[in-house]
Amino acid sequence: PSNTVSLLVTRTVSGLFGQKDWHGINTFFYFIFWRTLLPALAIFLLIGLFSQPFSVLLKANPTAFWVLGVMTVFAFLGAIIRSYLSALQRFTAQIVIGVIELGVLLTVTFLLLKLEFAALSGVLGMLISVIVGTILTLHLISSYFLPQKKNHQRLKIRSFFLYSLIFSAGTMSLISTDVLLTRYYFDTHNSGLYSALSVIGRMI
Numbered sequence: 073p074s075n076t077v078s079l080l081v082t083r084t085v086s087g088l089f090g091q092k093d094w095h096g097i098n099t100f101f102y103f104i105f106w107r108t109l110l111p112a113l114a115i116f117l118l119i120g121l122f123s124q125p126f127s128v129l130l131k132a133n134p135t136a137f138w139v140l141g142v143m144t145v146f147a148f149l150g151a152i153i154r155s156y157l158s159a160l161q162r163f164t165a166q167i168v169i170g171v172i173e174l175g176v177l178l179t180v181t182f183l184l185l186k187l188e189f190a191a192l193s194g195v196l197g198m199l200i201s202v203i204v205g206t207i208l209t210l211h212l213i214s215s216y217f218l219p220q221k222k223n224h225q226r227l228k229i230r231s232f233f234l235y236s237l238i239f240s241a242g243t244m245s246l247i248s249t250d251v252l253l254t255r256y257y258f259d260t261h262n263s264g265l266y267s268a269l270s271v272i273g274r275m276i
Contacts, residue, residue: 075151077104077108078152078154078155080104081104081152081155081159082155082158082159084100084104084159085097085100085155085159085160086158089159089161097160098216101152101156101216101217102217105149105152108148108149108151109145109148109149111148112144112148112149113145115145116141116142116144116145119137119138119140119141120137120138120141122137123141135192139192139196140195143199146199146203149206150202150205150206150209153209153213154166154205154206154209156209156216157169157212157213160216162212165209165212169205169208169209170205172204172208173201173204173205174201176197176200176201177197180196180201181196184196184197190265194269195267254266
């Protein structure tokens with residue numbers, strides 16, 4: 073779903089940027105922010121609600137699912153903010169922040185693996201790297217959406233959002249199957265190591 077949000081934001085904001093519509097760029101941020109935050113919070117609550125059954129099924133620590141829920145919220149919000157960098161053609165900043173995020177992910181995951189956090193290592197490492205990247209990006213583009221301006225436009229994004237959501241859901245299902253199978257058939261320690269390495273591989 074966060075990929076869907078990224079596609080939507082990049083497509084819309086790049087068009088507004090090409091038209092030099094600064095008011096539209098400002099108002100679109102709040103338009104998409106609130107429409108993304110509510111589903112993200114709903115997913116967080118659902119993951120938390122089913123954390124115990126998931127932990128039994130996948131042989132994982134229930135805490136990992138709560139962390140995953142928090143990461144989902146930050147992933148949605150981070151997708152909005154980072155997509156502004158692409159749409160506003162801040163490519164150098166995008167590369168630098170990406171490298172910083174990767175460095176934070178590798179460092180935190182390695183330290184947590186050393187401390188024997190097992191399956192939590194990859195999830196916590198990804199959460200912290202997403203938070204760091206979001207904060208840095210937010211600082212860079214804050215002038216585009218602060219202060220908030222009144223919105224006098226009606227934006228129609230439903231059809232594009234639906235098609236992108238279906239595509240992203242299918243893609244995520246395919247690339248996550250190996251992790252789910254590993255957690256089901258192997259013990260907690262080995263499946264945690266595989267999960268952490270899988271997350272690192274996707275980031276790279």
